[in-house]
Amino acid sequence: MLQYIHRQSHGKLKIPSQKGVHERILEMETEMVDGFQAMFKENTSNFAISLDAWTSSNGHAFMAIVIHYISNTRKLEECLIDFRELIEGIDFDEKNARMRCLPHTIHLAALKLLESVGALTKEEAARANSQSSPYQDAATEDISSSQDDLAVDHEDEPEDWTEDVTPNSGVIGRAVFKLRKIVHFVWSSPQQRQKFRQEVLKSMNKGETLPGIATMLILDVRTQWSSTHQMLCCALGFKDPIDNYTACSLREHELNEQEWEALKHVMDWLRSFREATMQMSATKHSMLSTTHAVFRGLQDDIKNILIKLPNDLDPTLKNGLVEAHRKLSDYFAKFDKSNYYHWAALLDPCISYTMLLDDYKDDPDLHGALELAKASLESHFETFYNTPASSQSMISSSTSQDSQRSPHKNFASRYTQKRSSATAERNELWEYFRQTAEPANFEKTDPLKWWNVRRESFPNLYRLTRDVLCIPGSAVAVERVFSGGRDVIGIQRASLHAQTIRSLMLVKAQLRLQHKAILDIVGDL
Known part of the structure; x- marks a missing residue:
């Protein structure tokens, strides 16, 4: 069939051997792992992980691990980083960090x-x-x-x-x-x-x-x-x-x-x-x-x-x-064990505190849980994100540019330096709640784009929002991997070894990412 399709070409068709295909797949797997390592170092946001176990048609048990993150280009991304055979059970006791698939x-x-x-x-x-x-x-x-x-x-x-x-x-x-x-x-x-x-x-x-x-x-x-x-x-x-x-x-x-x-x-x-x-x-x-x-x-x-x-x-x-x-209702009560559900809703400009308060007004328990979640969000923001790192870098960069333009000294700088930056930064969260007192249109507004436009106005809060909104609400990404696994492990490939299946699944995921990147570039043009 390949020869027939290639018949009008002037060059000679070179069909790779079975060994050549196998070696190329292993090379692509290695390149993929190296690319992930570089991406982990370069990306400034945190990563969320969704994982699940699956048994293939030929009896191998695998765990698929998918990461979710907001890239440095401010886009929500997800990709398969491992598809590993399960030999023994895995204990996972981090209940506060575990999200249920809704x-x-x-x-x-x-x-x-x-x-x-x-x-x-x-x-x-x-x-x-x-x-x-x-x-x-x-x-x-x-x-x-x-x-x-x-x-x-x-x-x-x-x-x-x-x-x-x-x-x-x-x-x-x-x-x-x-x-x-x-x-x-x-x-x-x-x-x-x-x-x-x-x-x-x-x-x-x-x-x-x-x-x-x-x-x-x-x-x-x-x-x-x-x-x-x-x-x-x-x-x-x-x-x-x-x-x-x-x-x-x-x-x-x-x-x-x-x-x-x-x-x-x-x-x-x-x-x-x-x-x-x-x-x-x-x-x-x-x-x-x-x-x-x-x-x-x-x-x-x-x-x-x-x-x-x-x-x-x-x-x-x-x-x-x-x-x-x-x-x-029982499962919704279990969701309250983790703050991330309410945090994600609070930081979504289409929902925010106003809509949640209106939703919970007839339920004292939910209203109390909302207030606790809001307080814990403020505390978490103050402890881990309300640092002068991002805002100070913006100030220092603008200051350095001003100093290059003018040699004059600023004798009033003693007052600008002692300005309460902590109060201003803490007000990022308050200002966000003030701006979203009338939430954005749920059907027409993309929360990520909303935050992307306002990231300079909320430099520290944007970093927190970026880490929270990348958390998936379902295991769809992992289930999609399993659905694709049936295509890899067909009747004619029932004798594949677990390591070979892992390599094929990783390379398949890498090819999908490359295809998506091409579509993004073409779409931007």
């Missing part, structure tokens, strides 16, 4: 909802919690008609389709059990699929609007709550075809109106979890302040849904949503 917390709350309403057993929920696959992949999985058509043409039954299941207690448990039976029966043979398609066509002939997301029913993977949401979305769109189909073939699994209504409630609730996860995971850079805001929005959304629930709703459904909200 999308994963949503993942746990959604599973708690399905378990509480009876759509999942405790064993299935436990298996879902222990899944090694990236949960963001499931939450952002495409459910378009083109994706579903591929499944329709597949003759084999999914491995998760089992017959030995019994209906769980509660209306939603029975409804989900029946729906899974119906979908399983439709997919049991080409004849049954064709029969269901005929019911769909009849509904279309009646002028009914059918969902455009899929052309065939979907069976969920019980360890992925988002696939349950997709199954419910598709089934509710095909309500009449399903009713007509079960009336002819599966009378014992017919869904009554109460069960359809219960399925709709759960689908709407899961949509909130799905959209929150996608909003956190789909962002280019998931800053801690942004994910914190989305998490609070999800809490409020679930709270409002609970308030509006009808009194005659099945108690199992109510209790399930209450359990999910309690799971979110």
Whole structure:
């Protein structure tokens, strides 16, 4: 193939040997490590680390380590610095410096909802919690008609389709059990699929609007709550075809109106979890302040849904949503163990102290936690960042320029030297809160660009903000590495050694960085 493509070229095609490719990859790995060492020395900001463990398809356990930082060009960057095989367990006891992945917390709350309403057993929920696959992949999985058509043409039954299941207690448990039976029966043979398609066509002939997301029913993977949401979305769109189909073939699994209504409630609730996860995971850079805001929005959304629930709703459904909200609240309380969540929100000009104070005004505990976080931020700023280093360097540079322009002496310098620089620098934080008393537009303002424009007005506070806002709010960067690992370790590469996999993953990350750098240069032009 290479020879054919190269046939019109005048030069001779040189295809590197297997040994040559291997040596070049190792050279690129060495160059990458050297580049990281130089970057660590030159960059003036601190670094945040996100890490997670993953088991490859050929049985090797790896830990991916991704760093997040704001470069000297004042851009938020992230890159894979190591992909190392795990031989023994790693103890990590720095609780005050550990950030929780907020999308994963949503993942746990959604599973708690399905378990509480009876759509999942405790064993299935436990298996879902222990899944090694990236949960963001499931939450952002495409459910378009083109994706579903591929499944329709597949003759084999999914491995998760089992017959030995019994209906769980509660209306939603029975409804989900029946729906899974119906979908399983439709997919049991080409004849049954064709029969269901005929019911769909009849509904279309009646002028009914059918969902455009899929052309065939979907069976969920019980360890992925988002696939349950997709199954419910598709089934509710095909309500009449399903009713007509079960009336002819599966009378014992017919869904009554109460069960359809219960399925709709759960689908709407899961949509909130799905959209929150996608909003956190789909962002280019998931800053801690942004994910914190989305998490609070999800809490409020679930709270409002609970308030509006009808009194005659099945108690199992109510209790399930209450359990999910309690799971979110429990984890939000754990977030308070680290100051960085509130610090990131306080230093985000789109949120700042004003918006947090308004958000927490009805909760004395949260209001008290906010005041403590604000005080600790001031103390941390005074202790570690409110130094004359940056501001003094700016003053000295301007003074040296003035001295070069004029030989005259400044006999009033005794008063300028004794000016309370500490008070002025401490006022950087106060001045920032004053300027953000009316926060910037959340949708239109980039916090990093906002701070970049004002870095000379807040030289010391900018250094603190730079170190806080680079902290990621989710493990999306690490999960992205794991998703790419499946491309490296395919069926034909199942015998790769762990060190070879590490080299390939590091080189792949380096090539991605080089490609991004080219795009940045082209974009600047």
